Amino acid sequence: MGIVIDKNTRALVQGITGTQGSFHTKLMLEYGTKIVAGITPGKGGTEIHGVPIYDTVEEAQQKSSADASIIFVPAAFAADAALEALENGIKKVVIITEHIPIKDAVGLMAIAKQAKATIVGPNTPGIVTPGECKLGIMPAHIFKSGGVGMVSRSGTLTYEIAAGLTRNNHGQSTCLGLGGDPITGLNFIDTLKMFASDHQTKAVVLIGEIGGNLEELAAKYIADQKYPKPVVAFIAGRSAPSGKRMGHAGAIVTGKTGTAESKIEAFRKAGVSVAEKPNDVSDLLTKLI
Amino acid sequence: MKLFEYEAKTILAKYGIPTPQGGLATSASQAKEVASKLKPPVVIKAQVLVAGRGKAGGILFASSAEEAETAANKLLTMQIKGIPVKSIWIEEKIQIKRELYFGITTDRFNQSYVAIASAAGGMEIEEIAAKTPEKVIKLLINPEYGFRSFHARQMATKMGYAGNQISELGKVLERLYCIGMDYDAELIEMNPLVETVDGKFAAADTRIILDDNALFRHQEYKKRLLEGESELSPQELEAMKNDLAYVKLDGNIGVIGNGAGLVMATLDTIQYYGGKPANFLDVGGGAPSEKTALALKIVLSDPNVRALFINILGGITRCDEVARGILEAKEKVGVTKPMVIRLVGTNEEEGKRILTNAGIHVLESMEEAAQRAVEISKQGDK
Numbered sequence: 001m002g003i004v005i006d007k008n009t010r011a012l013v014q015g016i017t018g019t020q021g022s023f024h025t026k027l028m029l030e031y032g033t034k035i036v037a038g039i040t041p042g043k044g045g046t047e048i049h050g051v052p053i054y055d056t057v058e059e060a061q062q063k064s065s066a067d068a069s070i071i072f073v074p075a076a077f078a079a080d081a082a083l084e085a086l087e088n089g090i091k092k093v094v095i096i097t098e099h100i101p102i103k104d105a106v107g108l109m110a111i112a113k114q115a116k117a118t119i120v121g122p123n124t125p126g127i128v129t130p131g132e133c134k135l136g137i138m139p140a141h142i143f144k145s146g147g148v149g150m151v152s153r154s155g156t157l158t159y160e161i162a163a164g165l166t167r168n169n170h171g172q173s174t175c176l177g178l179g180g181d182p183i184t185g186l187n188f189i190d191t192l193k194m195f196a197s198d199h200q201t202k203a204v205v206l207i208g209e210i211g212g213n214l215e216e217l218a219a220k221y222i223a224d225q226k227y228p229k230p231v232v233a234f235i236a237g238r239s240a241p242s243g244k245r246m247g248h249a250g251a252i253v254t255g256k257t258g259t260a261e262s263k264i265e266a267f268r269k270a271g272v273s274v275a276e277k278p279n280d281v282s283d284l285l286t287k288l289i
Numbered sequence: 290m291k292l293f294e295y296e297a298k299t300i301l302a303k304y305g306i307p308t309p310q311g312g313l314a315t316s317a318s319q320a321k322e323v324a325s326k327l328k329p330p331v332v333i334k335a336q337v338l339v340a341g342r343g344k345a346g347g348i349l350f351a352s353s354a355e356e357a358e359t360a361a362n363k364l365l366t367m368q369i370k371g372i373p374v375k376s377i378w379i380e381e382k383i384q385i386k387r388e389l390y391f392g393i394t395t396d397r398f399n400q401s402y403v404a405i406a407s408a409a410g411g412m413e414i415e416e417i418a419a420k421t422p423e424k425v426i427k428l429l430i431n432p433e434y435g436f437r438s439f440h441a442r443q444m445a446t447k448m449g450y451a452g453n454q455i456s457e458l459g460k461v462l463e464r465l466y467c468i469g470m471d472y473d474a475e476l477i478e479m480n481p482l483v484e485t486v487d488g489k490f491a492a493a494d495t496r497i498i499l500d501d502n503a504l505f506r507h508q509e510y511k512k513r514l515l516e517g518e519s520e521l522s523p524q525e526l527e528a529m530k531n532d533l534a535y536v537k538l539d540g541n542i543g544v545i546g547n548g549a550g551l552v553m554a555t556l557d558t559i560q561y562y563g564g565k566p567a568n569f570l571d572v573g574g575g576a577p578s579e580k581t582a583l584a585l586k587i588v589l590s591d592p593n594v595r596a597l598f599i600n601i602l603g604g605i606t607r608c609d610e611v612a613r614g615i616l617e618a619k620e621k622v623g624v625t626k627p628m629v630i631r632l633v634g635t636n637e638e639e640g641k642r643i644l645t646n647a648g649i650h651v652l653e654s655m656e657e658a659a660q661r662a663v664e665i666s667k668q669g670d671k
Contacts, residue, residue: 020605076505101503102395103473109400110432125604137574139604139635154550155574156602159634160655163602180549182475183400209550212397236553239538239560240569243340247534247549247571249502250397255415260557277561278554279656 001200002129002174021072068092079104095121105183119185124177125155146171147202149195180248188218210237219266311380320361338520392478410481473503540565543588564663581614598662603634612643631658
């Protein structure tokens with residue numbers, strides 16, 4: 001179980017011969033992910049780590065009938081790669097690439113909506129359903145299967161918190177990175193909905209950060225829907241100044257919008273436990289379940 | 290990337306949006322010359338990228354070319370929020386009947402651009418939204434067909450205009466949208482957008498922020514950012530050139546980590562224990578040793594730094610590579626400040642061995658390390 005991906009997921013890797021694409025294909029295969037084909041224009045007919053390479057997604061699909069794709073293509077060409085996947089019937093696309101222009105992301109998301117496809121990212125570490133499937137770049141050993149659904153806007157901070165959960169015996173159902181960009185495919189509310197109906201998920205850990213108002217909207221959703229599972233949140237960026245971009249394109253306080261205080265207050269009002277430090281997340285979970 | 294007012298106004302004029310007649314000057318005599326060709330009274334505006342220029346005295350008025358020269362001299366010798374004024378923009382003061390607002394930015398929840406207008410302008414749009422929310426008009430833009438003429442007319446009507454003024458104003462709105470798309474703006478606004486006494490519309494002031502991730506499509510601005518003037522500090526610029534994310538803060542604990550979220554949480558943890566971070570620096574994923582060395586050099590170039598806190602959680606990043614980078618930097622840059630290092634994850638054992646052999650103590654817990662860094666930063670304080 002878990003959400004978005006599971007042991008039956010059949011995935012393509014777009015940009016499979018690049019440094020990152022090749023390195024992580026190997027690690028995903030070792031994890032047990034079914035990588036059925038790779039795409040690199042001009043390298044069709046060869047293979048890497050035993051995975052056949054095609055020039056186009058169209059060709060790959062004729063042979064492999066994948067239902068997901070993970071993209072490692074450079075920023076200037078990444079939206080094009082995602083569109084290629086969508087046009088060829090792929091309904092789950094994970095975009096690892098960072099630095100995709102906003103305009104490209106906006107155009108892509110509109111088409112994904114029409115295609116009723118799920119986009120994870122861009123600028124995400126990916127998604128992992130421990131013990132079943134990993135479509136991402138996260139270190140595998142820090143996760144273990146269990147009942148905590150994790151959703152986050154960040155990479156290493158998620159690893160930090162996940163490792164803490166695993167140490168304290170809080171295994172995870174699925175851990176999903178929304179991505180650090182202002183425009184991403186899935187958002188907190190979409191993911192909360194999926195976790196609500198996933199039987200394996202008993203509680204949710206939500207890791208937000210400064211910028212935008214998606215955390216505030218998620219808090220409102222949790223309160224309005226009387227969300228059926230306990231939620232623990234952590235928000236990064238309490239010490240961030242206004243107007244400065246803190247590493248992620250999406251992590252910026254503009255005027256008074258997007259502050260950590262606003263998000264923490266929204267969650268507290270919605271009855272969500274908010275951790276003061278990353279390590280406190282695990283203790284709060286223990287109290288709730 | 291923020292554009293200067295003069296850059297933004299030049300673009301608007303190119304797209305046929307009326308802006309006040311004006312010109313750029315970098316000296317008082319040049320300002321006098323520019324002003325002599327304009328119809329007085331004129332406005333003299335400091336070209337700086339920090340917000341709150343008006344309140345800081347960066348906008349002056351003059352009724353003659355001579356007065357403009359005096360005003361220019363005053364502006365060119367002042368600093369606004371620590372930034373010296375290097376150039377000024379002189380323009381004709383327009384006769385305003387009404388101040389409006391129009392801008393385009395992104396809507397994260399709807400994954401689209403959104404056009405925002407208001408019949409009350411001149412203040413920050415957030416302020417307008419807080420004071421008179423009923424006057425704020427929003428329109429989500431469907432990227433498939435964009436912001437069309439009819440959308441622009443619709444907004445003009447909602448802003449309270451009728452007759453010929455609908456298409457007059459509509460044209461201005463539509464053109465601004467085109468600029469936003471053509472230049473990959475993450476924010477573009479006319480504030481105030483004004484209705485002049487003769488019923489025309491003009492952009493009295495304008496702000497454009499380009500999407501940093503799209504600068505590869507706008508080389509002329511990328512060049513200006515990297516080689517010329519920008520809002521960036523020397524450290525921020527050096528970091529940007531090397532694909533590192535650095536933000537200068539006002540504390541004394543230098544911070545280096547991998548991953549934006551982890552570094553933000555590190556700063557928060559330092560603050561939680563009563564310390565003050567000097568900077569944000571994300572070395573990114575899979576950083577090779579040279580990059581770690583460079584990161585150290587940048588952080589240490591800030592004289593306020595008393596202690597260094599390196600927080601690495603190895604995923605794609607290998608702890609041994611980071612450890613080598615730290616030693617490399619120690620040798621080349623000559624790190625004399627005390628360092629607190631927390632290193633866990635991929636190749637952790639090897640990383641620790643390298644540092645321990647060099648006499649550097651490595652911690653495992655982020656909280657413990659943060660507390661230690663805070664203690665060190667306060668040593669010597671009374």
